[in-house]
Amino acid sequence: MSESGYFRPEITAMAGYTPGEQPQGGKFIKLNTNENPYPPSPRVVQAIRHTLESGLVRYPDPLATAFRQRAAEVLGVEPDWILCGNGSDDILTIVTRAFVGSGQLLRLPSPSYVLYHTLAQIQGARAEEVDFREDWTLPESFFQASPELRLAFLPNPNSPSGTLVSREKVGELTRRLPCPLLLDEAYADFADTACVDLVREHERLLVSRTLSKSYALAGLRFGFLIAQPQLIRQLVKVKDSYNCDALAIAGATAAIDDQAWLRENVARVRATRQRLTTALAELGFAVVPSHANFVWCRHGERPSRELYEQLKRNGLLVRYMDYPRWGDGLRISVGTDAQQDALLALLKARV
């Protein structure tokens, strides 16, 4: 029997999600996967060290109660409105498995986070990709009810564009869709507005967050979901019992506890984002105004792939993306000022 014979046909047929390059050598300036350019709150390291000294022999708390309590205070909800995950990818996986059965329909905008499509494929579901308009607003067809629709994903701010759908539009979307809406707020801390509080009014709205970006903890794997408790109770059944480890729970709890650090970090990233946007425009790039910690851009004359390769040859990684019906471009993470100076120097030098 061939290697594919034992697998579900959906699995062998799919290509699999390819994460951004993660060279482990450390020689690259990495502006390709939207990591934070600054270290996390020092309290995170202290908390992890403390837990490490207490030992790792015991299983962790299955529900990460300490994190839920602290996050609930910060977000103005109760702890049972929060579900913790091994990164927000774990949250997206849990939500997809809970709502969407084989052959059922899942809606997502395009271009956006490619993983949504992969999750539909693994589940054997049908993914209905709805293209953004040219100005990165959602077309009317994204709002329309459809009897087979079981779940919709909306990243807000979106990746790769960094654009934001307004709170009003999110509210309208939640009301008009017949199914749950997973609003992926991975980048919301860098934006002017967020929608967590809308969860109170809308049972069908679920908001996911991650500590990988604004809390500078991509290496720790911690994300969470905010939704009404009757939904959280069902979603808990789908997660692995011990999906968050003891060190991650300790670090995440310390991270969300330090909101002063978050505000300062976000202010720095937003300031650098503004400088990056201006500088790229001056170099002849069309840059989409961003609400995230990256910008999406294309040069007026120089092909995006060549630019990506030129930068990589010189030890600087950005993300080259090529979308069907949309074309290609570069998604560049906001780095430190020094990292951005290196980027701009390379773009000017054309070496």
Place this chain on the structure above:
Amino acid sequence: MSESGYFRPEITAMAGYTPGEQPQGGKFIKLNTNENPYPPSPRVVQAIRHTLESGLVRYPDPLATAFRQRAAEVLGVEPDWILCGNGSDDILTIVTRAFVGSGQLLRLPSPSYVLYHTLAQIQGARAEEVDFREDWTLPESFFQASPELRLAFLPNPNSPSGTLVSREKVGELTRRLPCPLLLDEAYADFADTACVDLVREHERLLVSRTLSKSYALAGLRFGFLIAQPQLIRQLVKVKDSYNCDALAIAGATAAIDDQAWLRENVARVRATRQRLTTALAELGFAVVPSHANFVWCRHGERPSRELYEQLKRNGLLVRYMDYPRWGDGLRISVGTDAQQDALLALLKARV
């Protein structure tokens, strides 16, 4: 619409897996979830501390290459025969999702690890439970081919019994089943024999391991799978991209590197297991000879539930289990000698 209306009917219908009690206060003697009574190798703490100092800003290596390389040397395979997971529960989830579609058949022995049944439920699959014989051997029906069968689970040693199916029987089972066999070797380090090397001969054999038991790292969440590379390549598509965090990868790599620590730990646990078995028998328990770090027992006269409750009142947790068609009993983890003395004193005192 009611709370259940948005979920797949399988999800609302299921009870969900209930993990063993994990009191976070630390006042209990915990002999209920088969954690190791001794701390992990000191190299684990060093490695985690080192990685913590290097920072958590970057995403971890998606494939945990460092662990795969070291584990491959220890196990006598190549790195591409290994898939890493966020605990072996993550591995079991990945394997179930990859092989078993909605409505398809998954075989598992009973009584065994209750999670297998839960994974089938989440997937919308049918679980065919085959009872062990009275002597904890597998009946002929477990070996029989069936056209709809897509996956079989076999924990070896089994939980709650601690019993072992021989290498010869595992080989026979792999040959006769028409589908992949997931051999769950969570407790194999405590047994006389293991089956990892059989993976070379059998494409359909997949062996899972965990660092939660014999490596004393339940809090870290790290498990792995050994299977032929053409299977690993497909399974990678089903896992979350960054399913293992940077600290877990560092700690796990250091743990598997310290085989001397493992041998010493296992020898201690096995010696204490022998003493526990003898002492419980002397107190009137029927004890199944165990190849794991726990024993399964029933008292000749005193009901298991009462014993469980008596021990819990006195600050000592064991696992009370009640299985359909099989009845109840106590699964008691092997602790330190002092913990076991406390257990035996309570059982004698009947307070």
